[in-house]
Amino acid sequence: MKSARGERVAVFPGSFDPFTNGHLDIVERSLEIFDRVIVAVAYNATKDSALFSPKERTDMIREATRSARVVADSFSGLLVDYVEGSGAQAIVRGLRAVADFEYEFQMAMMNRHLRPRIETIFIMASEAHFYTSSRLVKEVASLGGDVTGLIPSSVRRRLSRKLTEKRER
Numbered sequence: 001m002k003s004a005r006g007e008r009v010a011v012f013p014g015s016f017d018p019f020t021n022g023h024l025d026i027v028e029r030s031l032e033i034f035d036r037v038i039v040a041v042a043y044n045a046t047k048d049s050a051l052f053s054p055k056e057r058t059d060m061i062r063e064a065t066r067s068a069r070v071v072a073d074s075f076s077g078l079l080v081d082y083v084e085g086s087g088a089q090a091i092v093r094g095l096r097a098v099a100d101f102e103y104e105f106q107m108a109m110m111n112r113h114l115r116p117r118i119e120t121i122f123i124m125a126s127e128a129h130f131y132t133s134s135r136l137v138k139e140v141a142s143l144g145g146d147v148t149g150l151i152p153s154s155v156r157r158r159l160s161r162k163l164t165e166k167r168e169r
């Protein structure tokens with residue numbers, strides 16, 4: 001399971017709207033297994049309801065990860081096509097609560113159906129991040145709750161700026 005250059009490369013895909021400390025934990029754990037990890041922001045070119053643009057999301061990932069072995073990128077279209085084009089051999093997904101499992105299982109099986117050679121690897125999030133999700137972070141922050149420790153500080157600054165902009169619109 002190595003690339004043409006003899007490297008183990010994984011794609012960690014997601015919406016990352018925004019990137020959380022739970023995502024960062026999965027990136028760090030992935031680096032123990034893979035030589036290079038591509039954190040890939042999935043966006044819908046025609047209808048994307050995300051709070052942050054794909055560029056803002058990749059910028060946040062770059063600011064938070066800062067490792068020569070981590071690449072931040074974005075893609076629209078099928079994940080398996082992106083994985084194949086990037087020369088990676090595996091998809092990494094983080095698993096938190098049991099509730100994640102069914103959705104993740106369906107996606108992994110569909111991706112296997114589409115490209116049997118691409119393996120999906122699940123990594124357990126640390127207990128500290130078991131209940132962190134981008135959706136809840138946005139909800140709590142928009143209602144004035146404290147999200148310190150749940151997201152990188154650079155993301156916290158961008159999120160508070162974004163929510164202020166939204167409120168003033």
Ligand code: PNS
Nearest residue numbers: 013014015016042077078079107110111
């Ligand atoms: O962080 P998310 O929103 O749970 O990530 C879901 C994501 C982006 C991994 C998934 O929606 C995806 O792979 N989208 C790309 C389009 C695609 O390939 N869809 C079929 C997946 S089986």
